[in-house]
Amino acid sequence: MTTSPSHPDIKSVLFSEEEIAARVKALGAEIAEAYKSRGIEDIVIVSVLKGSFVFMADLVRALDLNASIDFMAVSSYGAASKSSGVVRILKDLDIELEGKHVLLVEDVVDSGLTLHFLLRNLRNRKPASLELVSLLVKPEAVQVDLDITWTGFDCPNEFLVGYGLDFAERYRSLPYVGILKPEVYA
Ligand code: IMP
Numbered sequence: 198m199t200t201s202p203s204h205p206d207i208k209s210v211l212f213s214e215e216e217i218a219a220r221v222k223a224l225g226a227e228i229a230e231a232y233k234s235r236g237i238e239d240i241v242i243v244s245v246l247k248g249s250f251v252f253m254a255d256l257v258r259a260l261d262l263n264a265s266i267d268f269m270a271v272s273s274y275g276a277a278s279k280s281s282g283v284v285r286i287l288k289d290l291d292i293e294l295e296g297k298h299v300l301l302v303e304d305v306v307d308s309g310l311t312l313h314f315l316l317r318n319l320r321n322r323k324p325a326s327l328e329l330v331s332l333l334v335k336p337e338a339v340q341v342d343l344d345i346t347w348t349g350f351d352c353p354n355e356f357l358v359g360y361g362l363d364f365a366e367r368y369r370s371l372p373y374v375g376i377l378k379p380e381v382y383a
């Protein structure tokens with residue numbers, strides 16, 4: 198498969214539309230099987246806005262489970278380009294999580310500080326179970342001990358955009374995950 202970037206600001210395509218589609222399908226099957234093997238048919242999917250909206254939309258359609266959907270929006274205090282781990286909830290969930298099987302869906306785990314906060318916050322709501330799926334994980338960047346139940350792809354410690362991920366609200370609609378040219382954000 199040739200994967201030349203369709204956008205001049207993209208250095209290279211890391212995961213093509215086809216590769217992502219295949220991986221999301223496989224993840225969906227694996228996740229549904231894991232829940233069903235525990236006798237669970239109903240889950241609540243929590244998506245962290247905005248980056249995970251594309252992944253979430255594809256993943257729910259690959260999951261043969263009864264899934265309620267809810268969204269949270271958070272923002273990191275401090276420098277805009279780096280996660281501080283101090284997170285402010287901009288939009289909270291509408292659904293009560295107590296006693297529910299919760300699947301948290303993330304786009305990318307970079308330092309992991311945002312998720313570390315979110316997982317603690319969600320655990321306090323007493324879900325029956327809490328699992329985490331992230332499309333992308335940057336193993337070299339992760340700073341905290343995180344229990345990531347399912348990962349789509351491990352990826353290099355570079356700035357990625359597309360398939361929901363943005364830089365300054367741009368590039369979210371690219372169908373692939375690409376590496377942004379450093380001169381764009383320098
Ligand atoms: P963390 O707290 O450092 O793990 O970063 C969390 C958030 O930063 C992610 O959910 C993304 O919204 C954003 N982020 C981290 N790395 C990237 C990237 O490579 N491209 C776009 N957004 C990113």
Ligand code: MG
Pocket residue numbers: 245246247248249303304305
């Ligand atoms: Mg995010």
